[in-house]
Amino acid sequence: MTIIANYQFLISGVGIALFGRVNPQKGTVGLVTPLGYEQPLVERLEAKFKLPVVVINDAKAALLAEQTLGSLKVVSDGALVTLGTSIGGGVILANRIHEGRHQLAGEFSYLVQNKRFLSESASAVKLMTALRDLLGAAKEMTDHQVFLAALENPLAKELIQTYSYNLATVLVNLQVSFDLERIAIGGGLGQEEKLITLLNQSFLEIMASLPNNPLYRPELVAAKLGNQAGLYGAYQLLTERMRS
Incomplete structure (x- = not known):
């Protein structure tokens, strides 16, 4: 949060890959159970930073990166x-x-x-x-x-x-x-x-x-992308959303 606030003039958007149940379309996150409650993470962060924000499950982010840039x-x-x-x-x-x-x-x-x-x-x-x-x-x-x-x-x-x-x-x-x-x-x-x-x-x-x-x-x-695949995937999703 502090990094974004300090360098906001250089940042065009924020992509987040994190563990758990994530709905990229709704921008919500919750627990990894059917009963897990959803939190509107994207809505809250966009209101705070006035920037486009996307969120994706970390494993799905890695999959997206491998599909776009890597072995798949x-x-x-x-x-x-x-x-x-x-x-x-x-x-x-x-x-x-x-x-x-x-x-x-x-x-x-x-x-x-x-x-x-x-x-x-x-x-x-x-x-x-x-x-x-x-x-x-x-x-x-x-x-x-x-x-x-x-x-x-x-x-x-x-x-x-x-x-x-x-x-x-x-x-x-x-x-x-x-x-x-x-x-x-x-x-x-x-x-x-x-x-x-x-x-x-x-x-x-x-x-x-x-x-x-x-x-x-x-x-x-x-x-092919190793432990950085999740970061690449979050970035890929962010750029796709910003182009659409």
């Missing part, structure tokens, strides 16, 4: 799965981001796997914490360095393989549900080339186990 640019039916503290993303169907009746499509963290929410079993942060603890990694080691070191440790590598297999089952379920052309993996862990390789291997393994399997195999790729 030429894809009519695809998905983004972001790996972080939890797991999120979204789906593109017929070149349009599918938001759902209540703007909650793509809240993958609430999918259930083995009686657990994916927010627990597919958390990249929890995986990296477990790898650091197992390896006794120094604090100054980056997640990338820890991941590479884990691949050389049998027990740590087994954790990664289990994680990739569990995540691959989710991707197979997405493919069954939406018949996708490409699935991009975002978040810091999604940039690990070896994880993408393991995901592809696990995906093929699961598909091979399905009798009379009619599924088309989608491309599984790393998202």
